Amino acid sequence: MIKGISKIKGLGVYDNYTRPIGTQEFGIKNLIYGWNYSGKTTLSRLFAQLEAKKLNHDLIGCEFSFETDGQPITEKNIEQSDLIVRVFNSDFIRENLHFEGSNFKPILLLGKESEDAQSKINDNTDRVKKSEITRRKLETKANDITQAVSTAKTEAAKNLRQLLKIDPYTATQLGNDIPIVGVLGFEILSEKVLSENIELALTPDNKKPSVVDRIETTPSIENIHKEAVTILAAVPTFANTIKHLEEHPEVERWIESGLHIHPHEGTCEFCGNNISENRLIEFRAHFSKDLAEHKQKVENLLQRVKTAEIKLSPPKEAEFNPQFRDTYKVAAEPLPKAIKDFNLAVKALADDVQRKIDAPRKLMEPTSLAEGLASAVTDVVDAINTVIEENNQLAENFSTAKAEATKQVRYHYVQQFVDSQEKAGYERKKTCLVQRRERLRTFAESLKKEIEELQDLISQAQLGREKINERLASMLGGEAIQIVVAKDPTTNQEQFKLVRKSGKVAKNLSDGERTAIAFSYFLTKLQELKPEDFKQTVVYIDDPISSLDANHIFQITAAIRAIFFKKENENSAWETTCKQLFVSTHNFEFFNLLREIKPESSRQGGRLFLIKRLSEVHSTLSDMPISLANYQSEYHFLFEVIYRFHQAPDKTDHTTLMLLPNAMRRFIELYTYSRLPGIMKETVDQRAEALFGLEKSKRILKVFHYFSHANTIDRLAGNNELIFDIEHAVKDLIEAITQTDQKHMDALIASL
Structure with missing residues (x-):
């Protein structure tokens, strides 16, 4: 189980994040709330790397450390992670769902596997044909090399036969000698040794060498x-x-x-x-x-x-057989x-x-x-006698020595032939050609097998369309878009087509429809896991309610409850069907609906977190503030941001400044509307003017209208005179509410 994230470096807004001291560990159910651009999707991409068990190419260079029940998971050991993770985010939609534009046939290929499958089938078929053509060319080249090697072998055998006057000695005998010299690890003879062996091999029996007498001396002093x-x-x-x-x-x-x-x-x-x-x-x-x-x-x-x-009279050099004279x-x-x-x-x-x-x-x-006078003489005499013994042994075993010399010369030229072939690269080239040919054959076989598997994969994807259609009908109603099966006229392969209830091609899909289709596919994809694997799966869902209205948000929440939570019976406790669930959202209504799903308390495994943007490159993940955790409204949280700034001794603190413009604007919208719930056409400026007066409302709203549309520290830093106005605007707002609505202000402060 993932217990926490101790650090993130070099990842978007998490330029140098470390887990705040005292932050609770992740539980079974984890809800993460944060405004847009606070870093929710970036966090989901970090989890997606756990799913892929490799670093995302776009995220290379970042560092991270997940705390788990066992060893921490970092960018260095992520490939060895045994966690099963599934992530739903905008990347998942882009990679798995393909919506055709108005200029193309409106076909939806559900699932990256299905979308890639047909393309791979077509590519693989072409590759099989090309590999067969290439394999035949390689076969021809290999045969040419075989013929060239055979000719060279015949010529080398002929030269050796003529040199040593051995008959028969053909390419066959040379071919038999090649593995022998390889096993022996035979090395090319020096020019001198080769010359001596050739001379001995060609020496007639009537000219065999004579015996040389040993020299004896026993020096003693x-x-x-x-x-x-x-x-x-x-x-x-x-x-x-x-x-x-x-x-x-x-x-x-x-x-x-x-x-x-x-x-x-x-x-x-x-x-x-x-x-x-x-x-x-x-x-x-x-x-x-x-x-x-x-x-x-x-x-x-x-x-x-x-x-x-x-x-002492040592023997003369001429008394020795020529090959021993130098020695x-x-x-x-x-x-x-x-x-x-x-x-x-x-x-x-x-x-x-x-x-x-x-x-x-x-x-x-x-x-x-002097030391060693006698041994110096005896050592030289022993060395001379060793040469004499070798010379005499040759003389006494002339026939055997002659045969050995012939063999050494033969092996020398065989090894020389092998070296020349290796230098020419014939065998290496042939081996490469044969290996390439075999790889192509294996490759073609694997492609054929993959084609079959891809065809099966497409068929398996079709089996899930009914379940997806059920969810689409539940989320989008009776007029929901449905998936039908269509045959591709070119490949005769089954594909998915999006149609409306009338049977017409579904064009111009809304963002809400796309979101519903994507999340339905994700939930269905999860059910492809084996039940025992799903129990060990960590699921991360990032904002699945984009562009959906309130009714559809309830449908999404119900789907999450049905998939991820269960009770064996009325008296049993709620259980999470997967190992861990993470849901991040910017929608407070959706956040509250998820919070109601059991388990909801920290003791039972439910955890609430807040992602907060502190600067251009700095966001933090921390425990949910009491102002958000204890109330089912973001109104208290907005007030907390404003009130903390009001009390802060340093009003130029960037952490506060980044949150303040949007918080102030949103708070004033909610406060003024709750006090003056008039007609919908009234603006926040009109309501503020009615409550605070013309002059004060202008001073309060002017600066926040300007900064809330920027949301960047650069714009804040470039307007020092307006920053000074922020402090007065906040002070005016606090004083205005306190003067006109003391009980309301007291209740807000108490909620903190």
Whole structure:
């Protein structure tokens, strides 16, 4: 259920409307009163968007928010609304009722569906014919493309057969390969890979590639370096040492190397002097067993360091099958540098060990070792061996590899053919043509089905004419216009024709007749809803009594009562047959008649509202003022507008000024007529002159005669001197009635 409208922006006179604080929620029955141009029809158009579940093109840009039992309905989510809404307003009449002018056959097509139905039937029949012609043209174009693709496929298969010397290979085989490359997601080979595969595919069996030996090396320096760190840091123990020899290692080495030549005392072979036994004992003590063992350990380390040097002869590039040569070249490129870096590290370590041999008593530390020297070599060797393995695998499985190369080349050219076709757009064009052809076929079938449905729709519309005729007779009397069925001589379709009781064509329809016909159709249209759907429907009716006299207003009211309100029995309460009913009107008599229909109180679900124009772009929807709600006359409301202005401290307030001219003129007409109910030819000026005197009546009426015909803030704003007169005119009126009719004035003030 709709509980209220919290905001409206950018919609005619609702330029920036927000729900006034304290305004009651909508009930089951909602009556909205407002003068002409106050915004009633604009409000009904807002409800009509709920019916269409989309924004009216003329109202795009407006914002609104309906408060409901659930989530608010706004311009952003209106398409998701599940409310069932039906609206009667001037837009409904324009869209659903077509009255022929005097220059045309006076035919009335009731219902937008019926009016559009015959036009659509004619259009659809033409479209079916045109679609068949277009479909045949598309079929011819599609066949031409099929032939062009077939020719291109045959030529591509021929070229591939000649290139790879495979026979047979026809357009059929190529056609079988096309979905395969699609599933595989095959990509075009590079020029180099394609060349290598073609060379392999065309290589005779007697020229298959040779096997290349793997290269092996196990570079190791990290462990030896760790051992060198320990050994070079070691210093042997000595029982007795000769200081001079310690300080002169070269002399020490010379003596050590010659000590075994002179194991006993005697003459020195070098200098000729005598070497005593004691001196030999000193030398033997200096060169202890620990020193000998230490030197031996260092010398052994030196030999192992030297053997760590890498001496590797990689295979030559020419030894590989052509398709692996570039790969091998790339893989082997880092090898020389890796070996050089490794061997330089080995040489540096050997030099460090040699220095230890030369000076065994010194504490030494080998040069730091760079990380990854061995792995750099092994990684390159592994990469080379991978290429060697691939090369050897090709050599060992030559037949299989050759077949695979042939397949790769074949798929390459098949994919190339597919790409060329896609670039040329043949398949895409054919697909589009076929899709268009199928859409046209489906479209033609749907048109034929729609023609049948439209014909049924027209027939259904005819079924409602009796009910409409009953309402027309009730509203317009025995001489009412009636609807008869006529056959269109061109299409042989049934249509509605308006005739009078005499059978003559109904011409020159009055506004009242048009209003009665339109509202009768609307009520009948509502009955097309399923009963369970109608119970959930929100109905908005905007001024259905335009140009109708008092008797017809009673008929409209009775029709509304019969359709929208019911009692199960005399003792039961009144119920509304739809979910919610909204009726807006400018006619106070009609408003009062609707107010009498149960439920009438707020507690039972009846709500009374007033739409009031405050400025050129500002109207408001609020609760009905007490002066209107408590009395069955607009007279009290008119007085309230005048009296509020009289008491207002700021007489230039635009809200008051917009209402005042029409209210003042209407009030004076009613007041003077109630006091002087003379002959009909008397004017309001004459009656006012008789009651208030010539001078005062002129001052009271002059300004309101002028402004009540304008009804615009622009005219008010452009006449400042007359605005000043408004205040005095209102004051004169209040004083005149108070002086001549004190009880009447007191009663009016009390009613507020």
